[in-house]
Structure formats: C-alpha cells, structure tokens
Amino acid sequence: xxxxxxxxxxxxxxxxxxxxxxxxxxxxxxxxxxxxxxxxxxxxxxxxxxxxxxxxxxxxxxxxxxxxxxxxxxxxxxxxxxxxxxxxxxxxxxxxxxxxxxxxxxxxxxxxxxxxxxxxxxxxxxxxxxxxxxxxxxxxxxxxxxxxxxxxxxxxxxxxxxxxxxxxxxxxxxxxxxxxxxxxxxxxxxxxxxxxxxxxxxxxxxxxxxxxxxxxxxxxx
Amino acid sequence: xxxxxxxxxxxxxxxxxxxxxxxxxxxxxxxxxxxxxxxxxxxxxxxxxxxxxxxxxxxxxxxxxxxxxxxxxxxxxxxxxxxxxxxxxxxxxxxxxxxxxxxxxxxxxxxxxxxxxxxxxxxxxxxxxxxxxxxxxxxxxxxxxxxxxxxxxxxxxxxxxxxxxxxxxxxxxxxxxxxxxxxxxxxxxxxxxxxxxxxxxxxxxxxxxxxxxxxxxxxxxxxxxxxxxxxxxxxxxxxxxxxxxxxxxxxxxxxxxxxxxxxxxxxxxxxxxxxxxxxxxxxxxxxxxxxxxxxxxxxxxxxxxxxxxxxxxxxxxxxxxxxxxxxxxxxxxxxxxxxxxxxxxxxxxxxxxxxxxxxxxxxxxxxxxxxxxxxxxxxxxxxxxxxxxxxxxxxxxxxxxxxxxxxxxxxxxxxxxxxxxxxxxxxxxxxxxxxxxxxxxxxxxxxxxxxxxxxxxxxxxxxxxxxxxxxxxxxxxxxxxxxxxxxxxx
Ligand code: HEC
Ligand code: HEM
Numbered sequence: 001x002x003x004x005x006x007x008x009x010x011x012x013x014x015x016x017x018x019x020x021x022x023x024x025x026x027x028x029x030x031x032x033x034x035x036x037x038x039x040x041x042x043x044x045x046x047x048x049x050x051x052x053x054x055x056x057x058x059x060x061x062x063x064x065x066x067x068x069x070x071x072x073x074x075x076x077x078x079x080x081x082x083x084x085x086x087x088x089x090x091x092x093x094x095x096x097x098x099x100x101x102x103x104x105x106x107x108x109x110x111x112x113x114x115x116x117x118x119x120x121x122x123x124x125x126x127x128x129x130x131x132x133x134x135x136x137x138x139x140x141x142x143x144x145x146x147x148x149x150x151x152x153x154x155x156x157x158x159x160x161x162x163x164x165x166x167x168x169x170x171x172x173x174x175x176x177x178x179x180x181x182x183x184x185x186x187x188x189x190x191x192x193x194x195x196x197x198x199x200x201x202x203x204x205x206x207x208x209x210x211x212x213x214x215x216x217x218x219x220x221x
Numbered sequence: 222x223x224x225x226x227x228x229x230x231x232x233x234x235x236x237x238x239x240x241x242x243x244x245x246x247x248x249x250x251x252x253x254x255x256x257x258x259x260x261x262x263x264x265x266x267x268x269x270x271x272x273x274x275x276x277x278x279x280x281x282x283x284x285x286x287x288x289x290x291x292x293x294x295x296x297x298x299x300x301x302x303x304x305x306x307x308x309x310x311x312x313x314x315x316x317x318x319x320x321x322x323x324x325x326x327x328x329x330x331x332x333x334x335x336x337x338x339x340x341x342x343x344x345x346x347x348x349x350x351x352x353x354x355x356x357x358x359x360x361x362x363x364x365x366x367x368x369x370x371x372x373x374x375x376x377x378x379x380x381x382x383x384x385x386x387x388x389x390x391x392x393x394x395x396x397x398x399x400x401x402x403x404x405x406x407x408x409x410x411x412x413x414x415x416x417x418x419x420x421x422x423x424x425x426x427x428x429x430x431x432x433x434x435x436x437x438x439x440x441x442x443x444x445x446x447x448x449x450x451x452x453x454x455x456x457x458x459x460x461x462x463x464x465x466x467x468x469x470x471x472x473x474x475x476x477x478x479x480x481x482x483x484x485x486x487x488x489x490x491x492x493x494x495x496x497x498x499x500x501x502x503x504x505x506x507x508x509x510x511x512x513x514x515x516x517x518x519x520x521x522x523x524x525x526x527x528x529x530x531x532x533x534x535x536x537x538x539x540x541x542x543x544x545x546x547x548x549x550x551x552x553x554x555x556x557x558x559x560x561x562x563x564x565x566x567x568x569x570x571x572x573x574x575x576x577x578x579x580x581x582x583x584x585x586x587x588x589x590x591x592x593x594x595x596x597x598x599x600x601x602x603x604x605x606x607x608x609x610x611x612x613x614x615x616x617x618x619x620x621x622x623x624x625x626x627x628x629x630x631x632x633x634x635x636x637x638x639x640x641x642x643x644x645x646x647x648x649x650x651x652x653x654x655x656x657x658x659x660x661x662x663x664x665x666x667x668x669x670x671x672x673x674x675x676x677x678x679x680x681x682x683x684x685x686x687x688x689x690x691x692x693x694x695x696x697x698x699x700x701x702x703x704x705x706x707x708x709x710x711x
Contacts, residue, residue, distance in 0.1 A: 002476050006382050009375045013391060016483060020396045023487035024403075024439060027503055054423075058342035060276030066573055070496040074645035077653055085498035088430025093346050096434055096497065100573035101260065103657045125263065130662040134259075134266035134274040142271075148423050151414035155425060158413045175417040 039086030044153070044162050045219065046170050047178045048185040048207070051149035052216025055139065055209045056095070064101035064133070067220070080107040090162055102133055109221040114192040117214045122195075136210070140198055144212035150178045186211045189218075230304045231311035232604040234321045238297030239597055239604075241329055243686045245289025248336070250682055252282040254675045261668035272340050280351045281339045286585065287349060287448055289332045294593035295393065295452040296328070296367065301600050302386050302459045303371065307378035317373045324366040331359045343422045347437050349444045350404050354424045357405045364401070368394050385475050389455030392483060396447040404440035431498050442490035449589050451482070453552075454521050456596045461525055461545050464599050465535055466705035470527035478520030485514050492563035495572065504565070511563035518556035525549045540616040541707055544595035547623065551587025555580060570645070575664065576637025583630040586678055591622070594685055601689060602707050607696030609709035614688050622681035628674030636667035 005012045045053060056062070069075050071082040083106055088094055112120075119126070122140065124133040153172055156162035164172035172178055183202075189211050190202040198208050259265045259275050266275050300321060304310055311318045335352055338344075344351040352360065371394055375383065407424035426433050462469055469475060491499070491507020526549055529535070535542045558580050562571045571577065602609055609615070643663065646654040697710060 002480075003382075006388075009372070009383055009391075012383065012388070013372075013395060016388075016392055017395050017399070019480065019483045020392065020487055021399060022484070023490075024399075027435075027439070027488070027491070027506065057344060057346045059271070059274065060280060060342075060344065060346065062346055063276045063279040068497055070569070070572075072496075072569065072645065074647070074653065078644075078657070083498055085431045088434075088498070091430045092425040092428070092433065094426075094430050094433040094437070095346060098348060098493070098573070099577065101661075128658050130658050132260060132263040132266075132661060134263065134276070136271075136274070138271040145420060147414070147417040148410065148419040150417040151410035151419035152423065152425055154415055154417075155408055155410045155413040159408055160429070175415045179417075 037086055038089035039084050042087055042089055044090045044156065044164055044170055046181070046185060046215070047146060047149045047153055047172070048144075048182040048189075048212050048215045049219045050152050050216075051144040051146050051182065051207070052209075052212035052214065053095075054145060054149060054152070055213045056216060057093075059136065059139075061105075062095050062097040064097075064099065066097035066100050066104045067106040068096040069104055069106050075104070079104045080110055090156070092156065092160075105217070105220055107221055109218045112217065114189055114214050114218065115194065117217055118193050118195060118210070121210055121213070139209040139213060140195060142209045143201075144207045144209045146179055146182050146207060146212075147175070149182070149212075150175055153178070183207065185215060189215055228308065228310050229312060230301075231318065232301075234300045234311065234318075234325055235297050235600065235604055237322075237325045237329075238293050238300065239600070239689075241293035241325075241332075242290060242297055242593065242597060243689060245285055245293055245332060246682055247679075247686065249282060249285025249290050250675070250679045252278055252285055254672065254679050256282055257668070257672035257675045261665060261672050271342070277340060277342060280344055280348075281336060283349060284335055284339060284351060285332075287444070288335070291448055291585075291589055291593065292328075294596065295390070295448070295456075296324070298456050298459075298593075298596050298600070299367075299371070299390050299452075301604070302455070303374050303390070306380065306384040306386060306459065307374055308380040309374055309377045311374070314373065314377060317370055317377070320366050320370045320373065324363050324370060327359060327363040327366065331356060331363065334359070338422070345405075345407065345424065345426070347404065347426070347433075348441050350401070350437070350440060353422050354405075354407055354409050355422070357401075357407075360401065364394075364398060368398070384459070385469070385479065386455040386459040388479055389451045389458065392479075393447045393452045393455075396443060396451075396487075400440045400443050400447070404436050434494060434497065435499050435503070438493035439487070439490040442493055443487055446486045446489075449585060450486075453548075453589055453592045456592050457521075457525055457545060457549060460592075460596050460599050461528055461542075461549075464539070464541055464545065464595075464705060464707060465529060465532055467528050467530075467532055470524050470530065474520055474524045478517045478524065481517030481520065482514075485510055485517060489514055489563070492559075492568065495563070495565055495568040508563050508565055508568070512560045515556060515560050519553060522549050522553045522556070535706075539706060540612060540619050541595055541598050541709075543619055544591045544598070547619075548588050548591035548595065551583055551591065551626070555584035555588060558583065570641035571637060574637035574641045575633045575667070576641070579630045579633025579637055582633070583626060586622070586626045586629060590678070590682075594682075597689065598685075599707055601692045602696070602699060602709075603702055605693045605696065606699050606702075607692055608699060609707055610688050610691035610696050612709040612711050614684055615709065618681045618684040618688070621684070622678050625674045625677035625681060628677070629671050632667040632670040632674065636664045636671075639663060639667075 069079045069082045121136045123135050124131040157164045163169045186202050186207045190199050201208050256278050343353045406427035409424045411419050411421050428436050488510035491503045492511045495504045640660050643655045643660040648654045
C-alpha cells in the first residue's frame with residue numbers, strides 16, 4: 001500500500017491530510033460549546049479596560065506573565081483561587097502565557113492598587129529591588145487607543161453576542177457615549193495617581209496608556 | 222539517488238532563499254542574544270525606549286528565527302532537494318519558475334514587514350501567530366504559491382516514486398496550511414467600529430478563552446512539529462546519505478516513522494495545557510501521546526545514525542558529517558526530554574519555568590540550526606560550483622557552537638528546576654518559603670551563562686556566514702559536481 005501511495009502524489013497527499021487532521025476533529029470540535037459558557041458573575045470588559053488590555057498585548061506583558069492559576073496549594077496560596085474555564089469567556093484572545101518570568105497576574109487586582117502600579121510601571125526595580133521587569137515610562141506619555149477598544153467591544157457584541165448593553169452588564173452604547181464613559185472611568189483612576197502629567201492629560205480629555213492599563217490590571221480578580 | 226548529468230538544475234531561487242536564511246538567522250539570533258542579556262542585566266531593556274523592551278523583542282526573536290531563518294532554510298532546501306529527487310528542473314517550466322520567484326519575493330517582503338510591525342507592537346499575542354491580519358493574508362498567499370510550486374514540480378517529475386524527503390516537505394505544507402488558517406481566524410475590528418476612528422491593524426480572535434487556548438496550542442505545538450521537525454527530517458533524509466555516500470539504513474523504518482509521526486503529532490498539543498482549564502481527557506491525551514511520540518521520533522533518528530554504520534570514520538574527516546550526526550543526536554535528546562516534560566507530575570514543576578526554553582533550544586540550536594547549516598554547506602559547492610572556502614573554520618564553528626548549546630541548555634535546566642522547586646517550597650509553619658522575587662534573583666548567574674552561550678552560537682553563525690560568502694566569491698572553482706563528500710579547502 002505504501003509503495004502504491006508513494007507513486008501517486010495526489011492520494012498520498014489526501015491520506016496524509018486525513019492522518020494529520022484526525023486528531024483535530026476528535027479533540028477540538030466536541031468541547032467547543034461547553035467551554036465557552038461564562039461563570040456566574042463574569043462580565044465583559046469596559047472600554048477603558050479593553051484599551052488597557054490592548055496595551056498589555058502591545059507591550060507583550062504575556063511574554064513574562066501568565067494568567068492561569070493552576071489547582072495546586074502552592075499556587076492558590078500565592079495567587080488566589082485557581083482558574084475556572086468560564087472566567088475567560090470574554091477573553092479574545094486568551095492571555096494565559098507560557099512563561100512565568102514574572103508572577104501570575106490572573107488575580108492581581110485583589111492585592112495591588114492603582115498607586116502601587118503607578119510606581120511599579122515607572123520603575124519596577126525601585127518598588128521591588130532585584131526586579132528584572134522593564135520600566136515602562138512611555139506608557140505615561142503614549143495615548144491609549146480608545147477608538148480601537150470601542151471597535152473591539154462592538155465587534156464582540158455584534159459578531160460574538162457578548163452581552164454588552166444588557167441588564168447588569170456594562171454599557172457600551174454609541175462611540176460618543178462610550179468615549180465619554182471611558183474618560184469618566186479614567187478620571188476615577190487618575191484621582192488615585194500622583195504623576196502630574198498624567199493627571200493633567202486626563203483632565204484635558206486625553207487618556208495615557210498607563211491609566212487604561214491600570215484599569216485593566218485592577219479588573220483582574 | 223545518483224545525480225543526473227544531463228539535467229541542469231536551477232539554483233536562482235535556492236540562492237535567494239539561502240541568502241535569506243543567513244540574513245534572517247543573523248537578525249533573529251542577534252535579537253535572541255539581546256533578550257537573553259536583558260534577562261541577566263535588565264537595564265538593557267530600556268535602551269531603545271518602548272521598541273527595545275523585552276516584551277516587544279521576544280516575538281521578534283521567535284518569529285525571526287522560526288519564520289525567517291528556519292522557513293528560509295526549508296524553502297532553500299526544498300527547491301534544491303525537490304528538483305533533484307523528482308528529476309526535474311525549474312528551468313523546464315516558465316510558470317513554475319515565476320511562481321517560485323514570486324514565492325520568494327512575497328515571503329521576503331512579509332518577513333521584513335513582520336520585523337517592523339512587531340517592533341511597533343502590532344501583535345495578536347498568540348505565540349508563533351503574532352502577525353496581525355494583513356500580514357496573515359500575505360502569508361496565506363505565499364504559502365499557496367509554495368504549494369503550487371511543490372505540486373507543480375511533483376507533476377513534472379521523471380522519477381515515479383516520491384522520495385522520503387518530499388513526503389516530509391509535503392506534510393509541512395499541508396499541516397501548516399490547516400493549522401495556520403484555523404488558528405488565525407480573526408475578525409478585523411475596524412469593520413464594526415461604529416463611528417470610532419479605530420485602527421486598521423487590529424483584530425480579535427474568533428475563539429474566546431479556553432477554546433482560544435485549545436486552538437492556539439493545537440497550532441503552537443504543531444508549528445513546532447511541522448516547521449522545526451518534519452522539514453528538518455526531510456533535509457537529513459536527503460543530505461546525510463548524499464554527503465556520506467551511504468544508503469538509508471532501512472526503508473521500512475522510514476515508512477513506519479513517517480506515518481507514525483503524522484498520526485501522533487497532532488494529539489500531543491494538549492501537553493501545553495496540563496492543569497489548565499481545558500477538559501481533563503485532553504490533557505491526559507496530550508501527556509500520553511507525547512510519550513508515544515518518542516517511538517516515531519527515535520525511529521527516524523536511529524535510521525539516520527545507522528545509515529552511518531561502518532562509516533563512522535567520516536566523523537573524523539568531515540566537519541559537515543559531524544554537524545549532521547550531532548543534529549540527529551540533539552533531536553533524540555529533545556524528543557526524549559519533551560515527553561518527560563509532558564508527564565503530568567513533571568509538568569507541574571516544569572511548566573512556566575526556564576526549563577521550557579531550555580528544551581526548546583537544545584532542539585532548535587542543536588537540531589534545526591545544525592541541520593540547516595549543514596544542508597547549506599552541502600549545497601554551496603553544488604550551486605556555486607566552488608570548493609567550500611575553509612574546513613578549519615567550519616571545524617572551529619562546530620566546536621564553538623556545540624559548547625554554546627551545552628551552556629544554553631544546562632544553565633536553563635538548572636534554572637528551571639530551581640525555580641519550579643522554589644515556587645512550591647513551604648516552611649515548617651506551612652507558609653510559602655520564598656517570595657516571588659527571591660525566585661527571580663536566584664536565576665541571575667544562569668541567565669548570564671545562557672546569554673554567553675547564545676553569544677557564542679551567534680559568533681559561530683557569523684563564521685558560517687563568512688565561510689559561505691567566501692565560498693561563493695573566492696572558493697576554488699570546481700570543474701564538475703562532487704559526487705558525495707563536499708570538497709573543502711583546509
Ligand atoms: C522581562 C519580563 C517582564 C515583562 C516583559 C513584564 N514583566 Fe511584570 N514582572 C516581571 C517580574 C520579574 C516581576 C516580579 C518583580 C516585580 O514585582 O517587579 C514582575 C511583576 C509585575 C507585577 C507585580 C505582580 C505582583 O504580584 O506583585 C505586575 C502588576 C506586572 N509585573 C505587570 C506587568 C505589565 C503590565 C507588563 C507589560 C507592560 C509587564 N509586567 C511586563 C517581569 C516582567
Ligand atoms: C543565538 C542563539 C539564541 C539565543 C541567545 C536565544 C535566546 C532566547 C531567549 C532569551 C528566549 C526567551 C526565553 C524566555 O522567555 O525566558 C528565546 C525563546 C525562543 N527561541 Fe531562542 N535564542 C537563540 C536561537 C534560537 C533559534 C535558532 C531558534 C529557532 C530556530 C529559537 C527559537 C526560540 C523559540 C521557539 C522561543 C520561544 C520558547 C518558548 O516559548 O518557550 N531561538 N530564545
């Protein structure tokens with residue numbers, strides 16, 4: 001049979017494809033619907049949080065940080081409750097990471113605060129001596145991309161049925177409404193910050209990346 | 222497999238891809254060395270503003286070496302091995318020649334764009350699938366072009382039976398096409414932006430959360446399989462017998478190892494998700510199949526080693542054979558190490574630590590890197606019709622890079638296991654013994670050793686680039702094609 005195939009490239013390719021694809025059919029298809037159900041209480045991200053999530057992705061924080069607490073005592077003691085599938089229902093893309101050069105951040109919102117992050121993002125090794133995390137001063141001057149965050153949320157709502165604008169769920173509304181809401185949320189964060197440039201920017205209607213990022217980090221619980 | 226004197230093979234595309242292999246190898250590994258030093262000396266992360274931070278550079282490294290260096294090497298060797306084992310020349314078909322050149326042009330452009338966009342922070346965040354959607358579209362175009370060239374060449378063949386190497390190249394083409402398409406299903410968000418002036422360069426995944434992770438590692442693991450493994454096996458099946466003048470040890474073993482590998486590989490993706498929130502049975506499947514994977518992997522490797530039966534003295538006389546044999550040996554090492562890491566209780570300690578990059582690099586530096594380098598060395602005298610410039614240099618390169626690899630993986634083994642154990646250590650009162658930062662600072666010496674190892678490997682790669690350049694320009698001209706052992710000047 002193998003000799004026969006080796007002389008007929010078309011059938012060889014077909015046999016090859018079926019052999020390779022088999023595992024995918026069996027493994028991926030059956031569990032798809034089940035795993036994507038949100039757990040009770042999980043809510044979609046606000047626009048400001050999504051903008052922060054985009055900063056997290058843009059600077060590839062996931063290159064050093066996981067967001068997946070495994071069910072071991074040593075992990076739940078360090079980071080909190082182990083992760084449940086439904087908690088990720090609104091994560092597009094998922095950000096589990098594959099390497100913990102820094103600690104897991106899945107529940108960092110439970111034990112770090114806005115002003116801690118502010119100092120840490122500016123100069124990690126001054127807050128935690130010996131830290132090898134890069135400093136992110138550019139996040140204090142770059143502006144967060146709220147428009148793309150809105151498009152992100154709206155795509156989730158329109159294409160994937162993420163429950164924005166429903167009872168007990170975050171409001172999205174039109175771009176103007178969402179933009180105004182994001183600025184309000186940013187003001188609430190900036191209130192707890194010390195950096196004068198950041199405060200001035202937010203007062204003037206601009207949202208620096210670090211503000212959005214902190215909103216996102218605070219939402220990780 | 223005797224060479225066919227009357228056919229004149231085309232080397233223009235092979236040369237272009239050879240150049241790309243060397244160029245992207247230098248860029249990708251240079252970035253690798255930089256990020257390795259950044260982990261040892263973090264101040265280096267802040268020398269070039271946001272563009273120089275570890276997070277931005279790491280995807281640049283992985284994409285640069287995987288899709289720049291390795292893929293170029295795969296394409297270069299495909300157009301060489303393909304023509305020869307199928308007994309056809311690209312010169313015989315204007316159409317295929319055009320397709321092959323377009324393949325190169327679009328590919329080269331994509332990788333250059335990838336370097337720029339990744340540095341700017343346009344990334345989907347999914348490992349080895351970071352490129353944003355416009356680049357994904359480009360990738361699909363030249364992948365299809367490669368397929369057209371491949372099946373076109375096969376259609377024109379004079380040799381009825383398709384040689385083992387081509388099976389492996391074909392498997393890469395088919396599997397990567399499937400995996401890449403499914404994993405990169407993404408929706409550009411500007412299409413639903415309302416009135417918001419949103420970015421064109423942004424998309425979100427079709428899948429969410431756990432599903433996204435499942436598809437990603439089904440892809441990610443098999444990107445390793447079908448970029449870092451199967452085409453490299455294709456290379457060794459051609460170049461080792463050619464260079465040594467020996468026949469493949471066993472045809473049966475080739476068939477068994479091939480179909481075994483094809484069937485088992487895709488199941489193993491689950492080993493990236495052990496103790497995560499994907500269903501248990503998949504994690505178990507991932508672990509079990511990873512262990513089964515040892516069989517077909519070692520099947521190929523042993524087939525290669527036994528091909529040298531009775532001819533081991535060639536190891537002394539030819540540094541080129543040394544590269545290939547050590548490559549095969551590193552392949553055995555990393556295909557036994559991987560399954561060990563996939564065992565649940567080991568994975569609990571190894572996952573998320575430096576042991577994983579340690580494992581990755583004994584494979585990519587020892588197996589992918591060495592085999593690619595050896596293949597290009599073998600092709601050089603045939604395509605440039607000149608003797609290899611310096612055997613001494615090649616030998617020195619071999620030893621420098623071998624030491625480099627050993628420094629790399631031993632330091633990362635120690636670092637990984639140290640860190641994994643410290644994370645889970647408790648004191649006598651039942652509280653965690655170490656704060657996280659303790660488990661970071663303890664790694665500094667190992668990070669330094671790894672960075673030095675990486676630097677040595679890069680130096681070796683420059684020696685390779687120089688040797689190739691000199692071969693192409695001033696190597697002694699050959700009047701006819703060497704049959705087996707590649708001629709080299711001392
Ligand atoms: C080079 C790897 C690296 C990168 C990239 C990185 N970090 Fe870190 N991070 C660390 C390390 C190491 C620590 C632990 C030491 C410390 O707290 O600074 C850490 C700690 C943290 C902490 C404190 C967590 C805790 O439990 O105390 C937060 C929050 C954090 N990082 C956020 C980020 C964000 C946001 C980014 C992306 C903008 C980022 N990190 C990028 C390595 C990194
Ligand atoms: C010059 C030598 C090299 C050096 C110094 C180097 C260094 C590094 C470093 C520091 C990382 C990040 C590890 C971490 O996050 O802790 C990395 C990751 C990686 N490198 Fe390299 N690298 C080199 C060559 C290569 C080559 C030649 C390849 C492939 C052909 C390769 C493939 C990868 C891959 C796939 C990863 C991701 C690993 C993972 O996610 O676990 N590297 N490398």
